Amino acid sequence: MSLIANIIRSEVRDLSAYHVPDSAGFVKLDAMENPYTLSTEMQQALAERLARVGLNRYPVPSYSALKSAIKRQLGVPPDYDLVLGNGSDELISMVSVACAKPGAKVLAPVPGFVMYAMSARLAGMEFVGVPLNADLSLDAAAMLAAIAEHQPAIIYLAYPNNPTGTLYDTADIEAILRAVGDTGVVIVDEAYQPFSPVSFMSRLAEFDNLLVMRTVSKLGLAGIRLGYMTGCPALLNEFEKVRPPYNINVLTEAAAEFMLEQVAVLDAQAAQICQQRSLLAAALAALPGVQVFPSAANFLLIRVPKAEQVFAKLLKQKILVKNVGKMHVLLENCLRITVSTPEENSLFLDAFSASL
């Protein structure tokens, strides 16, 4: 159709829409969601809170109460401001829009989070993927060489990484921050921070080019769509100009404020998921032919002899995991499994052992 060719950019025409499989009736272990729902008491208190929200008014775009709650409850240093996004996906596209000078490039290790490359291309920037080592650790030498060659404006380091669960070496990240200097921003994406023992949040004062990006999605609030990012004030000031002024809606704002008052509930769930992660990893590693990669996130990446077959057999048993084998050569025969409740994990383990 010539209308499409005439008006739609080739970067957009070349993309396929982000595919989310229909999961009704499945044990859903494919999207790193928190499996727990709210208690009846909390549901009621939340409903009362949401009922008082003025749906007729625009949000107040400073979001100061919400920002204070995030800073206080989620460990952001008090002297740092935040930029809020409709999920961290929106923060990623805001950074792309702000940095998309002609010829600007985006660099990240691969396999990594798919939105980095997608958002770069949509903003008209070249994406440079630097392969991880075979053990899925960061190839620091290759990263530094690629940074010197391409001078990227944006570097993403998911810490821990998705879909591998890996934590990169602190010294390698420091070396990257220093090598990039004032030619680019390094975004440390801590989407899985609730399950990770480490963070770069306390290192902000040392690096002007460091941005720490997080989301409440994996903590248990994927449905409300809320991400936050912090870093040096001059940078945040520029990203604020790109942010759609009312991007966090009043219901998300109220629900997030409510949940952050009770963040201990979510923290306890995260602790339980970490405990389950160890148990599930040990149980999987004990099965013949199964390789389990170390994970600091709420999922496990595993390698099995015939991943396609195992995936299909799991589907027949109404269990949905993520088949990442086609994402990158380094992930051949790999599956990514979200850690869930003890009950769902054991359903998965039974079905999985029967599928091998």
Ligand SMILES: *Cc1c(COP(=O)(O)O)cnc(C)c1O
């Ligand atoms: C899930 C995920 C995000 C996206 O989070 P949203 O806030 O739900 O958009 C960002 N980065 C990584 C590495 C993720 O795995």
